[in-house]
Amino acid sequence: MTKAVQQGVILAAGRGSRLQPFTATYPKVLLPICNKPIMQYQIEAMRDAGISDIAVVISAAGQLIRDHFGDGRRLGVRLSFIDDPDPRGIASSLARVEGWVRGPFAVFLGDIFLALDDISAALEPLAAGAAGTLVVRRDTPEAVRRNFAVLLSDAGQVERVIEKPADPPTDLKGCGVYVFDRAIFEAIRATPRSALRNEYEITDAVQILISMGRPLFSAEVVRWDVNVTFPADLLDCNLRLLREQRLEHLVEPNARVNTGARLRYSIVGSHAEITAAILFEECLVLPGARVAQPEQDARRMIFGRHATWSMASAGGIARAVGDPGASSGGQERP
Numbered sequence: 001m002t003k004a005v006q007q008g009v010i011l012a013a014g015r016g017s018r019l020q021p022f023t024a025t026y027p028k029v030l031l032p033i034c035n036k037p038i039m040q041y042q043i044e045a046m047r048d049a050g051i052s053d054i055a056v057v058i059s060a061a062g063q064l065i066r067d068h069f070g071d072g073r074r075l076g077v078r079l080s081f082i083d084d085p086d087p088r089g090i091a092s093s094l095a096r097v098e099g100w101v102r103g104p105f106a107v108f109l110g111d112i113f114l115a116l117d118d119i120s121a122a123l124e125p126l127a128a129g130a131a132g133t134l135v136v137r138r139d140t141p142e143a144v145r146r147n148f149a150v151l152l153s154d155a156g157q158v159e160r161v162i163e164k165p166a167d168p169p170t171d172l173k174g175c176g177v178y179v180f181d182r183a184i185f186e187a188i189r190a191t192p193r194s195a196l197r198n199e200y201e202i203t204d205a206v207q208i209l210i211s212m213g214r215p216l217f218s219a220e221v222v223r224w225d226v227n228v229t230f231p232a233d234l235l236d237c238n239l240r241l242l243r244e245q246r247l248e249h250l251v252e253p254n255a256r257v258n259t260g261a262r263l264r265y266s267i268v269g270s271h272a273e274i275t276a277a278i279l280f281e282e283c284l285v286l287p288g289a290r291v292a293q294p295e296q297d298a299r300r301m302i303f304g305r306h307a308t309w310s311m312a313s314a315g316g317i318a319r320a321v322g323d324p325g326a327s328s329g330g331q332e333r334p
Helices: 038-048 062-069 090-095 120-127 141-146 183-189 202-211 231-244
Strands: 007-012 053-058 078-083 105-109 112-116 132-138 148-152 158-163 172-180 216-219 222-227 249-251 262-264 266-268 279-281 301-303 308-311 318-320
Touching (some): 007 090, 038 053, 038 062, 053 062, 062 078, 090 183, 090 202, 112 172, 112 231, 120 132, 120 216, 132 202, 132 222, 141 172, 158 216, 172 202, 172 222, 183 202, 222 231, 231 301, 249 262, 262 266
Parallel strands (some): 007 053, 007 105, 053 078, 249 266, 262 279
Antiparallel strands (some): 132 172
């Protein structure tokens, strides 16, 4: 473990609009994976690598994140919160921490779940004078298209990054974890808005850093990852981790479940209540949700405090139940 990287940043200012209706109740980074918020996994990964000073960049829903994690003491870290009232891309949000950062630092995108090995290998190049490390993983072309491609030189340095490539030239994708020295802020200041999304893209800033002649390396420390963008991503990520842990179901001790309910590969969150005596198969019951009496067994559904989501049968399209296009499931609850 290197002592060169002692600070970390989590970018949690995203709106999570494609995860509606659930992000109306929970900030995206608080959505649970096996009953633990996405962001908590990131905090623990940094803590375990020796990083205990962490800044969280937040926006409108930030108070809920502050309330949940407090000062970070219960997780063995020190949390600071930095406001970004007008998020305009990852690079723009990252620029908000420039005055807080003292030296090399790790960065996590708050809405990506990562099944990580020890991240210390990603910190080591900074101790040797590199400007940064990109955490990468080999994946399918579709996964690379949803993220960004990372091209390496023969010497193993990062040579080029391509945001959401239509035709990926490599199977190596970026996973939303970075380690930078302070030179990244100079690169961000030189970064224009992108033509793709009219935002300040971190990949553009990384490419500028490369053009400045600063060496960047890659580290493969991720077993698997899920960019939690849609409700189906949230459900599938929970089910994958549940199976990796070799559990058939997971119920928080303070949840209440009808003794007649049957749980098969399902997860029930804190203070949730199930009174329905039916089968729940591959379901996620979010914290505080109440599930009364659906007319039929529940399969591949998410139950929240104010809404229920199901996978529609037509075309495998995920919709919030209550949408006129939905073809299965229950109804939205007030």
